[in-house]
Structure formats: C-alpha cells, structure tokens
Amino acid sequence: MSEHPLTTPLTEPPANSVIGGLSTVEVRWILPGQLDAAIAGWFRRFPAWTESREDAYLIHPVLRGLSVKLRAGRELEVKVCHGCPGILDAAGRARGRLESWRKWSFPFGPLGPYEAEPSAWSVVHKTRRVSQFRLASGRIMAGIPGRATEPSCTVELTEVSSGSETWWSLGFEATGPADLLRSMLQRTAALVFAQALPADVEFDMSHCQSYADWLSRRGSPAAG
Numbered sequence: 642m643s644e645h646p647l648t649t650p651l652t653e654p655p656a657n658s659v660i661g662g663l664s665t666v667e668v669r670w671i672l673p674g675q676l677d678a679a680i681a682g683w684f685r686r687f688p689a690w691t692e693s694r695e696d697a698y699l700i701h702p703v704l705r706g707l708s709v710k711l712r713a714g715r716e717l718e719v720k721v722c723h724g725c726p727g728i729l730d731a732a733g734r735a736r737g738r739l740e741s742w743r744k745w746s747f748p749f750g751p752l753g754p755y756e757a758e759p760s761a762w763s764v765v766h767k768t769r770r771v772s773q774f775r776l777a778s779g780r781i782m783a784g785i786p787g788r789a790t791e792p793s794c795t796v797e798l799t800e801v802s803s804g805s806e807t808w809w810s811l812g813f814e815a816t817g818p819a820d821l822l823r824s825m826l827q828r829t830a831a832l833v834f835a836q837a838l839p840a841d842v843e844f845d846m847s848h849c850q851s852y853a854d855w856l857s858r859r860g861s862p863a864a865g
Contacts, residue, residue, distance in 0.1 A: 663744050666822035668729050668737040668830075669812035670848040671855045676800045676809035679839035681770070684798045684811075686836070688784035689772035697762045700856050708742075708853040711762075717749035722851075726823050731830040734838055737849035739823065763856050768800040774829045781828045792817030794829035803856075810852075811844060 699709035708720040723741040730736050774794045775785045787793060794815040801808040813833075815826035838844075850858070 663816060664819050664822065665742045665744065666726060666815045666826050667740050667742060667813060667851070668826065668849065669810060669851055670735075670737060670844045671801070671808055671810045671850055671852070672848050673806075673808050675807055676798070677839065677842070680809075680842060681798065683836065683839055684770060684772075684833075687772040687774075687796075687833075689770050691768070691770050693766075693768045696765050696767065698765060698852065698856055699761060700763045701761045703857060708851065710852075711749060712746070715749065716746045718744060718746045720744040720853075729827060729830055731827070731834040734834040735830065735844035736846055737844065738846065739826065740851065741822075763803060765852065765856075766802045769797050770799070771795060771797045774832070776825075781825075781832050790817065792821045792825045794825050796829065796833060803859075806859075808855075 694713040696713065697711040706722040708718075708722075710718045710720075712718050720742050721744070723743060725738050726741050727739050728736065729739055772783050772795070774781050774783050774796065775787045776782075776792060777785045781794075792815070794813055797810075797812050797814075799810045799812070801810055813826050813830060815822045815829070817825060
C-alpha cells in the first residue's frame with residue numbers, strides 16, 4: 642500500500658488555547674480532486690505536524706462576511722471578514738486575494754438535535770499538514786519556537802472531503818501585531834514558493850477562496 646501523502650510522522654503541534662479576538666490576514670486556495678503526492682513532497686521540505694479533524698460550518702442562513710464553525714466538535718469559532726488588504730503575488734507562482742479577519746473561539750459541546758439540522762450545517766473532513774513560520778534574526782524560518790504574541794504565519798496543506806467530493810487546499814494565516822500581518826504573510830509566501838511548483842499546479846485567483854465562500858458556492862446543503 643502506498644504511503645498517504647500527509648501521514649509522514651512529524652513533530653507534535655503546540656498546545657491550543659482558546660482564542661479571544663484574534664486578528665489575522667489570510668489567503669487560501671481550494672482545488673478539486675485528490676491531493677497529488679508531488680504537492681505533498683514539495684511541501685514536505687518544511688517541518689510540520691499533522692492532524693485529522695471534522696469541522697461543521699453554519700451555511701444557513703447565509704451570513705456574508707461571517708464564518709461560523711464548530712471546530713472538531715470542541716470549539717465554536719466565529720470569524721468576521723474586514724476586507725481585502727491587497728493581492729498576493731508570490732514569485733509569479735501564486736496569486737490570491739488577501740483577507741483580513743477577526744476571530745473568536747469558545748469552548749463548545751456537541752451539537753444538539755436542533756442545532757445539527759443538516760440543512761443548516763455542512764460537515765467538512767480535513768487531514769492537515771501544518772507548518773509554522775516565524776522571524777529569526779531577520780529571516781523567515783519554519784519550526785522556530787516563539788511567544789504567541791510574536792508575528793507568525795501558519796501554512797497548511799489540507800486534504801478536504803465534503804459529502805462524496807474530494808478537494809485539497811493550501812492556506813496561509815498570519816497572526817501577531819496588526820501592522821506586521823501582511824508583510825509576515827508575504828514574506829512567508831515568498832519562502833514557500835521559492836521552489837517551483839510541480840508541473841501543472843497553479844494557485845491563481847480562480848481557486849482563491851475561504852472555506853465559507855467555497856461552501857456557499859457549492860450549494861452545501863447536500864454536502865454535509
């Protein structure tokens with residue numbers, strides 16, 4: 642049996658804590674089909690950890706500029722979009738719309754029968770390989786420990802399934818002081834995309850979207 646692209650043994654993730662009012666700048670591409678082993682190999686040059694989880698997204702009613710998610714059945718995450726601070730163009734190999742978000746997370750129990758109504762929520766299964774980048778001696782480096790308040794950028798390569806469909810995603814999320822978020826993401830993207838992508842892979846504006854936008858465009862009531 643061939644090795645799963647995202648199941649190479651890796652270092653453990655840092656301990657998660659409840660997030661209150663965290664500002665981020667993000668960009669994400671979501672593409673149809675199976676994650677190619679060549680992409681997994683391209684990303685594997687950075688130290689990372691893996692996780693598998695199931696998230697439920699609120700899709701009805703449609704809330705423009707707002708994302709409500711039950712993360713792994715344990716946290717309720719609410720995100721508000723504050724617009725687009727610019728366009729990312731990384732080494733001519735990736736182009737996408739940056740988005741500014743503010744998010745809050747709260748401990749949360751399992752959904753009850755009413756809250757779990759299939760027409761209201763869409764379940765997304767994710768297998769994620771995650772690498773975190775920080776500034777060290779003026780350079781962007783992966784796997785460097787630091788404090789939560791320091792600027793950092795998390796990059797994830799994710800296999801996604803919803804209903805009978807399979808997709809995959811590459812996403813960047815910068816956190817830290819608000820005035821450094823955009824530059825932190827751009828510098829991290831420049832490092833990640835410094836190595837050429839495998840043939841026929843394009844991260845362009847047509848695939849650039851948040852999970853909330855992706856689910857909305859797919860007409861997700863049948864996907865959960």
